[in-house]
Each structure stands twice: as C-alpha cells, then as structure tokens.
Amino acid sequence: MNFPAALPTAADSNSTDILAVANSPVLWACAIGVFLVIIVQSVIYMKAARIAAPHVGMSQAELKTSFRAGAISALGPSLAVVMVAVALLTVFGTPAVLVRIGLIGSVSYETAAAAIAANTAGAELGGPTYTQAVFGLALAAMSLGGAMWMIATLILTPLLKKGDSALRKVNPAIMLVVPGAAMVAAFMVLGIGELPKSWIHVVAFASSAAIMAALMVIAKKVNRPWIKEWALGIAIILSLAITYAATRL
Amino acid sequence: MTQAAEIHQALGAFDKTTSRWGRITMIIGLFFSLAAPAYLVFFAGLDIEIAGIITAFAALAAVFGVIWIVEPLTYFPILGASSMYQAFMIGNISNKLLPAAMIAQATIGVKPGTRKGELASVAAICGAATVHLASLFIFVGLLGTWLVSVIPTDIVQTIQFYILPTVMGAVVVQAIVSQKAPRSALIALVVSVIVVSVAFFFKPFGLFSTAVAVIATAVLAWVLRDRKTLGTPEDVPVDATPEGPVY
Known part of the structure; x- marks a missing residue:
C-alpha cells in the first residue's frame, strides 16, 4: 500500500492516513519530473563546458577530473542527506521527501515550513490533527516557499550579472546579523513551542539537541569534519529511538 | 581573428547556453515542484481552501521572506551566474555543492574566480548532482519506501x-x-x-x-x-x- 504502484485509495480530508495521498502516482510523476529536469540540465551544462574548455586552455581530461572529483566529494554529503530523508518518509511520503528535502529544500526549512502551515489551519504536524487535507496544505506552503527561492534566483541572477550596484550596496552587517538571527529564532520558537505538549516532547527535543551538541564537540575535538555532515541524521534517528523507548515506559 | 577575441567568443557562447538553458530548466523544475501540491489542492478531492493556502504562505513569508532574497545574493559571488541555476534546484549548496566545486578546483590546480575555475566548478556540480540523484533514487526512492512499508x-x-x-x-x-x-x-x-x-x-x-x-x-x-x-x-x-x- 505504501508502494508507488499501488492505486491511491479514495482521498479523505479527515483521514490521518497521510501516505495514502502522499505516495500517489501523480506526486511520484512530479518528483521524477524534477529528477529528469536536473539530469537534462547537467547534460546541457557539461556539453557547454566541453565546448568552451579548449578556449581557456583546459583539457577534456581536466574537465573529466573535475566531474569525478565533484562526484566523489558529494558521496558523503549525499548519503548524509539520505539518512535524514528516510527518517521523514512517514511524515511527508516518498515523492515529497525526494523533492523537498532531498533536492530543492532542506530538512530544517521544510519541516519548519510544514509546521507553520499546519499551525495556520489550527492543526499540528504529525499529530491526530495532521490529516490528508492538512498534509496537502503543508505541501502547498512548502512548495510555494521553495518556489520563492527559485523565483528570487531567476530574477536576481541576471541583475547581479549586470553588476547591479544597488544590490551590492546592501549593508553587509545587516546581511550578517539579520538572516542568521531570524533562522535561529524560527527553529528555536518552533522547538520550544513543542515543550509544553508532553514530557515525551521534552525528551524528543532535549535528546536531539544534546546528541547534536555532543557530536559538534566531538567533531571539533578530533577534527573530523565528516562528523558534522552526518550529525543531523544521527541526532534525528537516535533521538527518535530514545523517544520511542520513552513512549513504551 | 585574434586569440583573445576567440576566447571571448567561446566563453560568450558558454554563458549564453548556460544562462538560457539554466533558466529554462529551472522554470520547468519550478513547474513540476508546484504541480504536485496543485494536484492535491485541485484534483485529489481534498478539502483545501485557497484562502487557507494564502494564510499559510503569508505566515511563511513573515518567517522566511528575508532568507528567500538574501540566500541568492550570498551565493552569487561564490557560485557565478551559470551555477546559480544548478545550485538552487539541486539544493544542499553549502554542505555539498560548494565543497565539490572547491575540491575539483584544487584537484586540477585552478583558482576560484578564474574562467577555468568556473568551468571546473560547473563540471564538479554536474558530478555531484549525478551522485546525489542516484543515491536519492536508490536509497530513498526504492529502499526507503520499502523500509517504511515493513516497519x-x-x-x-x-x-x-x-x-x-x-x-x-x-x-x-x-x-x-x-x-x-x-x-x-x-x-x-x-x-x-x-x-x-x-x-x-x-x-x-x-x-x-x-x-x-x-x-x-x-x-x-x-x-x-x-x-x-x-x-x-x-x-x-x-x-x-x-x-x-x-x-
């Protein structure tokens, strides 16, 4: 029933069986569409690079080496993203996780966006109020939010390329302080807002934060940057296991 | 034709191809990413109101609006115009694409900011995208979906x-x-x-x-x-x- 080949059961706005709609074939088709677009884009870019390379004194071998170096260095980070994505499969379904968490967005932004969207409908992400209709609303909000990044990129890139001076005059101190503070506040208030709900919510939040903090300290002490890469996935999976144990007490 | 003019022309062609097709592919990607929720909202028989979506979007804009604009501004000087259209569709820019580009440039010994460096980083991002798509498809799409069905x-x-x-x-x-x-x-x-x-x-x-x-x-x-x-x-x-x- 969770397989993409299965026929979608009739949609029911009030059902909490999210995966019945989240794994629908249409959503799979859209996800595969995004995959194909990225493949086509990569092929076009590689072809263009191959044609331009000799003119800047770059051999085809050097281009191939660059491709391979990029591929190898992406292996670790990609598998780290896979780990996080798998943990969220039951919350958003496979197609949405592939597109939103695996590709365009990130787990932190998308989870926050879904929670904020659910809240505006008086519901919660993942609880008894997380119905098929709320999932649809959350996915719509996540996708529109993600679209804003793409639209900003489409509009700003040509402007920046022309060297638009107005954009470069933005006070760098504001750029340094405000977005960072806003992000930390968004995650902080969403996390702390979960604490009054039950002691198990406290366990979930605190164990995840503690594991992440420990991994960050270890990564710095033994100077192994890959630990930082895997920290998010490890923290989420371990603290889900701890939380599961807590629910059994 | 002088050599300098020839180089200029070749790179002009590269810029033209990547910015034209970069934009076209990004717009198609945008379409697919919005088609999924559009299907749920309009055709799946779920009770989702447009007013509710506008409210949810407004709430998101209040929280993330600044980031939407600041992030492209931040990455442009590092990525360059052609890679912007790759990066904002593939995602995971700071933890995967930037390291991939830097390692590629270091491997063949070119400096970032040069034209050779730009081509190396475009190729590296293509390589990173290939690995990323393959691992997502195999480990999340196939194995992950199976895993969820058995837990x-x-x-x-x-x-x-x-x-x-x-x-x-x-x-x-x-x-x-x-x-x-x-x-x-x-x-x-x-x-x-x-x-x-x-x-x-x-x-x-x-x-x-x-x-x-x-x-x-x-x-x-x-x-x-x-x-x-x-x-x-x-x-x-x-x-x-x-x-x-x-x-």
Missing part, C-alpha cells in the same frame, strides 16, 4: 508524532554553532520562551507566535548587535560569514 505501525506513529521536536532540537543547535553569533542566539532563546509562554496562556496568539518571535529577534539582534565588530560595513571581517548548512 511496525507504532514506530511510524512515534515518528509522525514527535518529528517536529526531534528535528528542531538538532537543527537549533546546528544553527547556533554554524552562525557563530551567541548574542543573536541568546536573544532568540529569550524571545522564544516569552512568546511560547504567552501563546500557552492565550491560545489565539499561537497563530502568530512564530512570525512574532522571528521578527522580534531579527529587530533586537540588529539593535543590540555588537557595535565594536559590526559597527560599519568596512569593519566586517571576511571570515565572519556564517559557514552553516542552516537554510
């Missing part, structure tokens, strides 16, 4: 129920560490505790709590910034830019 219902329920506090616990710590701005983090903590307490006793406030916390923190962090290090634009040290894979 017991009570575990599925636990994950769904407690995913938000679990993700946010780790993400908050990661954001604080990578931003390297303890003052902003402290302000965010104080503001969040106040906002959550108010929302706890006065339920209707809960609808706006995230936006209020974010805007209040951003304003306070700016007003109360360390004026010694962040006083004027010229004083900002280059290496003070946050490294994080936060957004």
